[in-house]
Amino acid sequence: MLKYVNTGIVFQEIPDEVTLAINISNCPCRCPGCHSHYLWEDIGLPLDTDAIDDFVRKYGTDITCIAFMGGDGDPKGVNQLALYIHETYPEFKVAWYSGRIRITSAICKTDFDYIKIGPYIKHLGPLKQPTTNQRLYRQTENGEWEDITSRFWKK
Amino acid sequence: MEIKNFTITKRDGSKDQFSLDKIMNAILKAFDSVEQPTDLGAISKILSRLDIHNDITVEDIQNQVEEALMREGYYKVAKSFMLYRQAHSEDRETLAKLQFLSEYCDSVNAATGSKYDANANVEHKNIATLIGELPKSNFIRLNRRLLTDRIKKMYGKELADEYIDKLTHHFIYKNDETSLANYCASITMYPWLIGGTISIGGNSTAPTNLKSFCGGFVNMVFMVSSMLSGACATPEFLMYMNYFLGKEYGLDYYKRTSEQADMSLKKRTLDKVITDYFEQIVYTLNQPTGARNYQAVFWNVAYYDRYYFESIFGEFYFPDGSKPDWDGLSWLQKRFMKWFNQERTKTLLTFPVETMALLVDENGECKDKEWGDFTAEMYAEGHSFFTYMSDNADSLSSCCRLRNEITDNGFSYTLGAGGVSTGSKSVLTINLNRCIQYAVNHKIDYLEYLGGVIDLCHKVQMAYNENLKELQEHGMLPLFDAGYININRQYLTIGINGLVEAAEFMGLKITPNDDYLHFVQGILGLIEKYNKQYRTKEVMFNCEMIPAENVGVKHAKWDREDGYFVPRDCYNSYFYVVEDDSLTIIDKFKLHGAPYIEHLTGGSALHMNLEEHLSKQQYAHLLKVAAQEGCNYFTFNIPNTVCNDCGHIDKRYLKECPHCHSKNVDYMTRIIGYLKRVSNFSQPRQEEAARRFYAHAKSEV
Numbered sequence: 001m002l003k004y005v006n007t008g009i010v011f012q013e014i015p016d017e018v019t020l021a022i023n024i025s026n027c028p029c030r031c032p033g034c035h036s037h038y039l040w041e042d043i044g045l046p047l048d049t050d051a052i053d054d055f056v057r058k059y060g061t062d063i064t065c066i067a068f069m070g071g072d073g074d075p076k077g078v079n080q081l082a083l084y085i086h087e088t089y090p091e092f093k094v095a096w097y098s099g100r101i102r103i104t105s106a107i108c109k110t111d112f113d114y115i116k117i118g119p120y121i122k123h124l125g126p127l128k129q130p131t132t133n134q135r136l137y138r139q140t141e142n143g144e145w146e147d148i149t150s151r152f153w154k155k
Numbered sequence: 156m157e158i159k160n161f162t163i164t165k166r167d168g169s170k171d172q173f174s175l176d177k178i179m180n181a182i183l184k185a186f187d188s189v190e191q192p193t194d195l196g197a198i199s200k201i202l203s204r205l206d207i208h209n210d211i212t213v214e215d216i217q218n219q220v221e222e223a224l225m226r227e228g229y230y231k232v233a234k235s236f237m238l239y240r241q242a243h244s245e246d247r248e249t250l251a252k253l254q255f256l257s258e259y260c261d262s263v264n265a266a267t268g269s270k271y272d273a274n275a276n277v278e279h280k281n282i283a284t285l286i287g288e289l290p291k292s293n294f295i296r297l298n299r300r301l302l303t304d305r306i307k308k309m310y311g312k313e314l315a316d317e318y319i320d321k322l323t324h325h326f327i328y329k330n331d332e333t334s335l336a337n338y339c340a341s342i343t344m345y346p347w348l349i350g351g352t353i354s355i356g357g358n359s360t361a362p363t364n365l366k367s368f369c370g371g372f373v374n375m376v377f378m379v380s381s382m383l384s385g386a387c388a389t390p391e392f393l394m395y396m397n398y399f400l401g402k403e404y405g406l407d408y409y410k411r412t413s414e415q416a417d418m419s420l421k422k423r424t425l426d427k428v429i430t431d432y433f434e435q436i437v438y439t440l441n442q443p444t445g446a447r448n449y450q451a452v453f454w455n456v457a458y459y460d461r462y463y464f465e466s467i468f469g470e471f472y473f474p475d476g477s478k479p480d481w482d483g484l485s486w487l488q489k490r491f492m493k494w495f496n497q498e499r500t501k502t503l504l505t506f507p508v509e510t511m512a513l514l515v516d517e518n519g520e521c522k523d524k525e526w527g528d529f530t531a532e533m534y535a536e537g538h539s540f541f542t543y544m545s546d547n548a549d550s551l552s553s554c555c556r557l558r559n560e561i562t563d564n565g566f567s568y569t570l571g572a573g574g575v576s577t578g579s580k581s582v583l584t585i586n587l588n589r590c591i592q593y594a595v596n597h598k599i600d601y602l603e604y605l606g607g608v609i610d611l612c613h614k615v616q617m618a619y620n621e622n623l624k625e626l627q628e629h630g631m632l633p634l635f636d637a638g639y640i641n642i643n644r645q646y647l648t649i650g651i652n653g654l655v656e657a658a659e660f661m662g663l664k665i666t667p668n669d670d671y672l673h674f675v676q677g678i679l680g681l682i683e684k685y686n687k688q689y690r691t692k693e694v695m696f697n698c699e700m701i702p703a704e705n706v707g708v709k710h711a712k713w714d715r716e717d718g719y720f721v722p723r724d725c726y727n728s729y730f731y732v733v734e735d736d737s738l739t740i741i742d743k744f745k746l747h748g749a750p751y752i753e754h755l756t757g758g759s760a761l762h763m764n765l766e767e768h769l770s771k772q773q774y775a776h777l778l779k780v781a782a783q784e785g786c787n788y789f790t791f792n793i794p795n796t797v798c799n800d801c802g803h804i805d806k807r808y809l810k811e812c813p814h815c816h817s818k819n820v821d822y823m824t825r826i827i828g829y830l831k832r833v834s835n836f837s838q839p840r841q842e843e844a845a846r847r848f849y850a851h852a853k854s855e856v
Contacts, residue, residue, distance in 0.1 A: 008739060009739035009740050009741050011767070011769050011770075011773050012767065015770060016770045016771075016772035016773060017772075017773070017776075018741075018773055018776045018777065018780070059741060060783075061779075061783070062741045062744070062780045062783065062784070063741070064776055
C-alpha cells in the first residue's frame with residue numbers, strides 16, 4: 001500500500017509544468033547521501049484514488065501535472081494511480097520520479113508523461129549537474145521518449 | 156501650602172526632590188524682569204494657591220504658578236513668566252533637534268536614521284536628506300492641528316479629542332503625516348500636451364516634437380511630483396511618445412528601426428535614437444530630487460493589452476485630431492520593457508514601477524493572446540513588474556500599491572484623457588490587531604468596536620477633504636485646477652494593517668479556510684459598508700492593505716510594549732504569513748483571490764516571492780491561476796543579486812557572485828513595492844526580508 005508524507009507545488013522538477021509533487025514514503029532505494037531520509041520509513045497517509053480525488057478537488061486546474069516522488073516499493077501501485085489520473089482527469093500530466101536504474105517491464109510506461117530514473121549518486125550529483133547519472137524523459141506526441149535532462153543544466 | 160518631602164517628575168521622566176526655593180526664585184525673577192517690586196507677603200499668597208502633590212510634573216507646577224500670578228492680579232508678571240517658559244521650551248526643542256542631528260549622522264543608513272516616516276527610497280544620507288528630516292516633527296504637529304481644528308468645526312471637540320486619543324494610542328495611524336501634499340495620483344498629461352507647464356507654475360510651452368516631449372516630460376514629472384507626497388503615475392507616457400515618434404518618423408516607424416536616423420558621425424539607427432531617449436528619461440527620473448528631500452520621484456507607468464487600451468483610449472484624440480496608433484504603441488511598449496529589463500543588469504533602477512494591464516475572459520484566458528504571452532515571456536526573462544488583470548478595464552494603479560477604480564472612460568478635451576486621472580488623496584490606517592484585541596479584552600463585540608473606529612476614520616478623512624478643498628480654493632493645488640488630476644476621481648483611503656496578526660489572536664489558521672475567510676470578509680465588508688455610506692458626489696472612499704514599510708514595524712513595537720499579543724516584529728502586508736513555508740504558491744494566490752480581496756477596493760498587490768525564475772510556460776499558467784482565483788494584482792519577486800565587490804548584477808538569487816566569486820553580495824528585492832537594495836531598508840525591515848520565505852521552486856526530494 002502506497003503512503004505519502006506530504007505534498008508541494010513545485011516548478012523545477014518538471015520543466016514548464018506547475019506540478020503537485022506527492023512525496024511517497026517507504027522508499028526502498030536508500031541512496032547514500034539521500035536528502036530525504038524521512039521518506040525511508042513506512043509512514044504517512046494512504047495514497048489511493050480517494051487521495052487523488054482530494055488533491056484534484058483542492059487544486060483543480062491550478063496545477064498542470066501530478067508527480068509521484070518515489071514509490072519504488074510498489075511500482076504497480078504507482079502505475080495504477082497514473083492510469084486512474086489519465087482516465088479520470090485527462091487534463092493533468094502524470095510524472096514519476098523513480099530511484100531505480102530502469103523501469104521494470106511490468107510497468108506500462110505510456111501511462112506516464114514524464115519519467116525520471118536513476119538513484120542519487122553523490123559524486124555524480126543531482127539532475128542539475130551535467131555529470132549526473134539521473135535522467136528525465138518526456139513522452140512526445142508520437143509516443144517516443146525524449147531525454148530532456150539538459151533542461152536542468154541551462155543557466 | 157504645607158511643606159512636605161515631595162518628589163516631583165522632571166521632563167525626562169526622572170524624579171527629583173521638591174524644592175520650594177526654586178519656585179520662589181522663579182517667581183522673584185519674573186517680578187524682577189518687569190521691574191515690579193514685591194515682598195514676602197505677596198509671594199506667600201501666590202505660593203499658598205499652589206496645590207503640590209507627590210510626583211507632580213514640572214509643567215503642572217508652572218501652569219499653577221501662571222494661574223496663581225493672574226489670580227493675584229499680577230498680569231504683567233504672569234506674561235513674563237509665560238514668555239520665559241516659551242523661550243525655554245524652544246531651547247529644549249532645538250536641543251532635541253541637535254541630538255537627532257548627531258544620531259542621524261551616526262546611523263547606518265537613511266531609513267534607519269529617519270525618526271518619522273522612514274523611506275527606503277533615499278539611497279544615501281547626506282546634508283540634503285538631513286534637511287528633509289529636521290522639519291518632519293513640525294509637519295506632524297501642523298497636520299494634526301489643521302485636522303483637529305477642522306474636525307472640531309465639523310463634528311465637535313469630542314471627536315477631535317477622540318482622533319488624537321486613537322492616534323496617540325496607536326489604534327489608528329495617519330500615513331504621510333510629515334508632508335502637506337495629497338498622496339498619490341495617476342495623472343493625465345493632456346493639459347501639458349496642449350498647454351505646457353504654464354498652468355502649474357512652469358514656463359515651458361506645449362511639446363511640439365519628440366525632443367521637446369522627452370525633455371519636457373521629465374520636467375513635468377518633477378513638477379507634478381513636488382506637489383504630491385506619494386507616487387505620480389503617467390499611464391499615457393508611451394502613448395504620447397508613440398505619437399511624437401509617428402509625427403517625426405512616420406506612423407510605421409517601428410518597421411524601420413534598423414535604418415539610420417541620425418546625421419551625426421555616430422550614425423545612430425532609429426532604434427538607438429529611441430532607446431537613447433528611454434535612457435535620458437529613466438536615468439534622469441531616478442536621480443535624487445531636490446524638492447523631495449533627495450528622494451527620487453515615485454514614477455509609475457502602465458502597459459496595456461489591445462483590449463485594455465481600446466477601452467481606455469478608444470475615444471482619445473490628439474490635438475491634431477488623430478487617434479493613438481495601437482500597432483506602434485504595442486511595439487514601443489515591448490521595446491521599452493525589453494530595454495528596461497536589460498538596463499537593470501547594468502544599474503539599479505527603481506523607477507518606473509511598471510504595471511501590465513491585461514483583460515481576461517471568463518475562463519481566465521488573456522483576451523489578447525499576444526500580450527498575455529509577452530507578459531509571461533518578460534517574467535521568464537527575469538523582469539520585475541506588476542500585473543493587473545481584470546475582466547473589464549475598471550482600474551488603474553496610481554502607485555505600486557493602490558489601484559483605483561476608474562469611473563469614466565470618456566475622453567474630453569477640457570478634462571483630459573478620461574479614466575487615467577485617479578488616485579488617493581490621503582491614507583488613514585487602522586491597526587486591526589490592536590483594535591480587535593482591545594475589544595476582545597474588554598468583552599466588546601469586535602465588529603461593533605471596529606465600527607466606531609471606522610466611522611471615526613471616515614469623519615477624519617472628510618475633514619481632511621475639506622482642508623484640501625480650502626487649499627484648492629486658495630489656488631494652492633494647480634494640479635487639480637489645471638486638470639492633471641480630477642479631485643472628484645480621487646479617493647480617500649482607509650488603510651489596514653495587522654489583519655493576519657489579529658486573526659492569529661482570534662486563534663484562526665492562516666490558510667485558505669472558511670473561518671479565516673469569514674473573519675476577513677467580516678472586517679473588510681464592514682469597512683466597505685462605511686465607504687459606501689460616506690460616499691457622496693464629491694467624495695469616494697476605498698480600502699487598502701497598506702505595505703506598511705515602517706508602520707508594520709512600529710505597530711508591532713508599540714503593541715508589544717502595551718502588552719498585546721504580537722506574533723512577529725513586523726506586521727504582514729499580505730493575507731498570508733510571509734515566513735510560513737508550508738503554504739504553496741497556489742495557496743498564496745487563493746489567499747489573495749476574489750473572496751479575500753472582494754472588499755479591498757483600493758487593492759493589495761500580492762508579492763509572490765520565489766527563489767528561482769520559472770519558465771515562460773509556467774508563468775503563463777500562473778497568470779491563468781491568478782485569473783481563476785481572482786487575484787487581480789500581483790508581481791513575482793525573485794531577489795536580484797548585486798555584487799558589492801565587482802558591481803555585477805545578476806537576475807538570479809545567488810549566494811556568490813558568478814563573475815568574481817565574491818560572497819560579499821547584496822540583493823535587490825521588493826519589500827514595499829519598490830525594487831531596492833536590501834541594505835537601504837531600515838534595520839527592522841531588513842530583518843523581515845531575511846526571514847521572508849522565498850518559495851523553493853524545488854521540492855526536497
